[in-house]
Amino acid sequence: EAQVTQNPRYLITVTGKKLTVTCSQNMNHEYMSWYRQDPGLGLRQIYYSMNVEVTDKGDVPEGYKVSRKEKRNFPLILESPSPNQTSLYFCASSPRDRGRLYSNQPQHFGDGTRLSIL
Amino acid sequence: AQSVTQLDSHVSVSEGTPVLLRCNYSSSYSPSLFWYVQHPNKGLQLLLKYTSAATLVKGINGFEAEFKKSETSFHLTKPSAHMSDAAEYFCVVARNNNDMRFGAGTRLTVKP
Numbered sequence: 001e002a003q004v005t006q007n008p009r010y011l012i013t014v015t016g017k018k019l020t021v022t023c024s025q026n027m028n029h030e031y032m033s034w035y036r037q038d039p040g041l042g043l044r045q046i047y048y049s050m051n052v053e054v055t056d057k058g059d060v061p062e063g064y065k066v067s068r069k070e071k072r073n074f075p076l077i078l079e080s081p082s083p084n085q086t087s088l089y090f091c092a093s094s095p096r097d098r099g100r101l102y103s104n105q106p107q108h109f110g111d112g113t114r115l116s117i118l
Numbered sequence: 119a120q121s122v123t124q125l126d127s128h129v130s131v132s133e134g135t136p137v138l139l140r141c142n143y144s145s146s147y148s149p150s151l152f153w154y155v156q157h158p159n160k161g162l163q164l165l166l167k168y169t170s171a172a173t174l175v176k177g178i179n180g181f182e183a184e185f186k187k188s189e190t191s192f193h194l195t196k197p198s199a200h201m202s203d204a205a206e207y208f209c210v211v212a213r214n215n216n217d218m219r220f221g222a223g224t225r226l227t228v229k230p
Contacts, residue, residue, distance in 0.1 A: 004161070031215055040127075042208060042220030043162075056216070090161055094215055102214035104150050104169070109161030 002027045006091050006110035013081060014118050021076045021113050023091030030096040031103045032074040033058065034066065036087040037112075043090065049074055050096075050103075081117045089113045120145040122211045124221035132229045137196040139224045141183075141209035144190060151192045152210040153183055156223075162208060168192065179203070204228045 004025045013019055025032065033048035035058075045058030049068040063085055065077040074093075078085060092107040125140040143151065150169045154162040166177025173185045183194045192209060206225050212218040 033215065040222050042222045044220070045216075045218065048216055050216075058216075092161075100214075102216055104212065104214045106152065106164040106167055107162075107215060109154075109163070111159065111161045 002108065004091055004093055004108050004110040006089075006113050008113060009111065010114050012116040012118065015082055016080050019078050019081060019115075021078075021089060021091075021115070023074045023076065023110060024072050025074075025091075025093040025108070026072065027093060027095070027108065028071065029093035029108070030071070031105075031107075032068070032091065032093045033107070034064070034074070034076045035090045035092065036060065037090060038087055046076070046089075078115075081115075083117045086115060086117045089115060120147075120149060120211050120213065120217070120219050122209050122219050122221045124207075124209050124224050126224050127222065128225045128227070130227040130229065131199045133201055134198050137181075137194070137199045137203065137226065139194040139207050139209075139226065141192045141194065141221060142190055143192060143209070143211040145211055145213075147213060149211045149213060151183075151185060152212065153177065153181070153192075153194050154208045154210060156206045156208065158205075165194070165207075199226075199228045201228050201230065 030051045034046040035043040047066040049055045091110045094105040094107045121144045123142045153165040166175045176182045206223045209221040
């Protein structure tokens with residue numbers, strides 16, 4: 001089954017304790033991204049990756065890091081989490097558009113990770 | 119620059135009645151427009167996508183949306199609501215996957 005898998009689904013932790021949220025897709029997609037969802041704000045992009053070893057900042061990258069060492073995995077790292085990073089996080093992937101630098105294909109989303117930073 | 123406004127944060131309908139979820143957008147180029155649905159504790163699922171072909175776009179589960187350039191709108195409709203349609207719906211305007219704007223969402227409630 002084609003899917004995007006995020007782990008953990010839920011996490012409560014404390015300020016300053018480094019954490020990693022994993023994301024894996026089995027569709028051989030080139031493009032992956034991370035979003036956070038906050039009430040009344042919709043989804044905002046944190047980071048994206050167009051392919052292995054190619055990552056770039058989205059709209060709200062402060063306090064986050066990512067890596068793309070393998071095509072299927074795109075972990076989100078919070079080096080020193082703070083309470084304002086309490087949110088619902090989604091990973092998404094999509095195939096590239098042939099002949100185009102940027103993809104405009106619909107994205108496949110994971111089921112989300114709810115982070116609470118105390 | 120681009121932006122999207124979902125005009126209703128919450129819509130409530132009775133089962134079997136029509137659904138209308140409103141979306142207005144602003145874009146300095148010809149955008150792609152999407153509607154996604156989010157069921158509780160789930161990720162977003164694509165309902166439909168507009169990319170400058172037919173202005174009336176048919177999606178899954180009986181939903182459709184009409185692109186109206188003169189009104190800068192992309193409203194989502196369904197003739198007859200089912201209980202399973204209760205969810206949150208997001209309108210998205212995009213230049214590409216690196217340049218997307220999500221609306222704040224509309225929560226649809228379906229009453230028996």
